[in-house]
């Protein structure tokens with residue numbers, strides 16, 4: 364089947380099999396920044412924004428989100444023009460292997476949109492669907508707090 | 520087997536026509552339950568995303584929730600409106616933030632897994648489901664889950680419950696190893712207090728051998744008593760059996776269940792001023 368997806372602000376017409384998950388459709392079409400971990404909704408490596416809300420793209424059938432707005436981590440910032448959240452993650456040392464980072468950044472972005480001044484508990488809750496096997500979460504929590512300051516300053 | 524066909528109805532009439540006339544076509548809510556199985560075994564999926572079924576309204580004393588409303592929508596709504604609501608208490612810690620944005624109320628009722636966080640509260644609230652398809656109209660949730668005839672070739676369009684049902688002290692327990700685990704079972708309770716006495720009580724455990732059970736023995740024992748005089752440790756808890764699950768053995772669940780019913784009840788009764 365063919366369908367239009369609005370990915371990172373661009374309309375994309377994509378041919379895909381009707382049983383495909385959004386995760387696979389994205390990765391097969393070059394959006395490899397969306398990571399595949401468990402494929403079961405447990406790890407959060409595949410999290411993207413769907414109409415502004417974080418979802419596990421491995422738990423979404425692609426056909427059901429045609430014409431909807433999808434934002435991957437690449438839609439927030441680039442290597443030359445990083446988003447303040449991305450800068451904060453680097454500065455706080457919250458990235459080790461980096462596999463969980465795209466999902467973490469997306470979940471942080473969604474949190475700060477809703478709550479620009481999150482407490483520790485709000486951060487734990489918002490990032491509860493994102494697992495990290497490297498950092499132990501302390502630096503990730505610090506990064507989110509730093510990001511909160513940066514986003515407020517930059518108005519993003 | 521042919522290629523999976525998607526249907527995107529825009530009216531309830533189309534939904535009814537498709538679900539009653541086509542074999543092997545099932546509704547698609549959030550897709551999180553459907554994806555646990557082999558999606559290719561279906562001939563078609565009837566997507567409910569274009570029918571305006573994502574809403575929560577309150578009118579004529581009823582709270583009405585569209586079938587496509589997600590757990591996340593419910594939590595956001597009640598966090599602002601009434602964080603004491605039993606639905607809020609049941610869903611706030613369920614699954615994870617990104618999953619909550621996908622799991623729908625309608626899909627969760629139809630799917631009703633043993634780890635369901637929503638069903639206990641819907642039983643307590645005596646919720647009703649509105650169906651279209653081979654059966655139409657409002658049906659009691661308890662009838663819906665026990666009568667396959669209501670499930671086959673029907674689609675849940677919305678649910679409702681009387682607001683007056685949600686006025687007491689509520690609590691929800693999840694038998695989990697970590698907060699984001701699937702619960703092995705859940706206990707949901709709502710206690711109504713008048714003049715410091717238990718006026719009414721409704722307690723359900725979900726995830727048992729019989730899928731779920733109403734704890735009538737505990738309810739009977741506490742109704743009419745002064746909240747401060749109830750010795751929760753001395754309560755005779757209903758006999759409930761569990762299947763062994765990957766996370767806990769059946770014996771462990773039984774022991775945990777008895778402890779946690781008493782503990783949650785004590786917490787609720789102690790919060791009565």
Ligand SMILES: Cc1cc2nc3c(=O)[nH]c(=O)nc-3n(C[C@H](O)[C@H](O)[C@H](O)COP(=O)(O)OP(=O)(O)OC[C@H]3O[C@@H](n4cnc5c(N)ncnc54)[C@H](O)[C@@H]3O)c2cc1C
Pocket residue numbers: 403404405422545546547548549550551552553554567586613614615618621622623624625626627628629630631632634635636637673674675676700701702
């Ligand atoms: C990793 C993970 C963890 C989870 N943890 C929890 C948890 O802790 N607590 C909890 O409560 N849930 C949890 N869930 C959700 C639960 O397991 C189900 O996946 C979910 O309730 C199904 O809802 P859905 O909207 O995705 O339904 P779908 O997958 O779309 O559908 C499920 C079934 O219901 C049918 N259906 C869908 N919508 C309707 C409708 N409107 N009318 C009639 N039939 C319909 C479908 O045909 C299908 O048979 C978890 C899910 C995952 C993936």
Ligand code: FES
Pocket residue numbers: 398399400401402403404405406407408409410419420421422
């Ligand atoms: S790959 Fe989607 S949650 Fe793990």
Ligand code: FES
Pocket residue numbers: 457458459460461462463464494495496497498
């Ligand atoms: S940095 Fe390696 S998984 Fe998080």
